Amino acid sequence: MEYIQITEQNIEREHICCAISSSNDIQVLSKKEWLKERFKDGLVFLKRKERGKCFIEYIPCENAWIPIVAKDYMYINCLWVAGSLKGHGYASELLNACILDSKEKHKKGICILSSSKKKPFLADPKFLKHKGFSVCDQSDNGIQLWHLSFQDEEDLPQFKECAKHPHIDEMGLVLYYTNQCPFNAKYVPVLEQISKEKEIPFKTIHITSKEQAQNVCTPITTYSLFYNGNYVTNEQMNDKRFLKLLLTLT
Known part of the structure; x- marks a missing residue:
């Protein structure tokens, strides 16, 4: 498989995999503008050369838009292989490329968000375990931080205290989100x-800055919905899914 780095x-001129519609689509424009600002922070976006949802996006943890402490680790924003591209080993190839790059940049390891059971828009825990990852921290709502260390397992990545207990004081629906995910736009x-x-x-x-993202009350900054103070979901929703959710909440 041939890959290209954005x-x-x-x-x-390149498509960005997670949003492959017209280049003038608000989703594409939003994601590309977000990426442009992150390249200077060391973000890497590696994708399959042909069009399709097959890519990995990662960044040094000190510049990641997530409330964690992970000195000298790399953080994977997203590893996504979907549709007919699944089952061909592409996810392993992309992950291996990230591991090699991280080692060349003298990182101590890599980390990524997941959970004990597969959740939408989070890495598959079975895949991570198969690749040698293990859980290094967990928040009250079951979101887990997984790591793959290249050296002795000292000073493992962990959530900041603000993210370990996802809860807010505001009533009603409150949504935290970034432009990292194009669907939000x-x-x-x-x-x-x-x-x-x-x-x-x-x-x-x-959430519009790294500093803001690193100090929010949820481990998932791309999309975290709360209702009456309690965390509900990280699943990006269209109108139909949202209406269905409202029936269970209100």
Whole structure:
């Protein structure tokens, strides 16, 4: 399989896998603008040369948009192989490329978010375990931080205290999100409009900086929905999924 790395030089002409519609689509524009700002922080986006959802995105932990402490580790934002591309070993190839690159950059290991059971938009724990990863920390809502260390397992990655106990004081629906996930640019406004029409309290907190992301009250910054103070889900939703969820909450 042939892969290509997205850089500042080629990002305008390359597709970004997780959003492969028209280059003028709000999702594509949003994600590409987010990526452009991250390249200077050491972000790597490696993808299958042909169009399709097959890529890995990772960044040095000190620059990751997540509330963790992981000195000299690399953090994987996303490893995604979907559809007909699954089952060919591409995920292993992408992960191996990340491991090799991380070692060449003298990192102590890599880490990634998952859970005890497979959840949407999180790494598959079975795959991680098969690849030698193990859990190094867990938040109250079951979100786990997994690691693969290259050296002695000292000073393992861990969540910051603010993320270990996901809970907020605000009532109603509160959504924390970033532009790391392209789906948010399209669907967050849709959810806001639905909530307005149904007169349901709905507040969005758009995380727009690394510093803000590293100090939020949830281990998942790309998308974390709370209701009456309690964490609900990290699953990005379209209008139909959101309406279905509302029936269970209100």
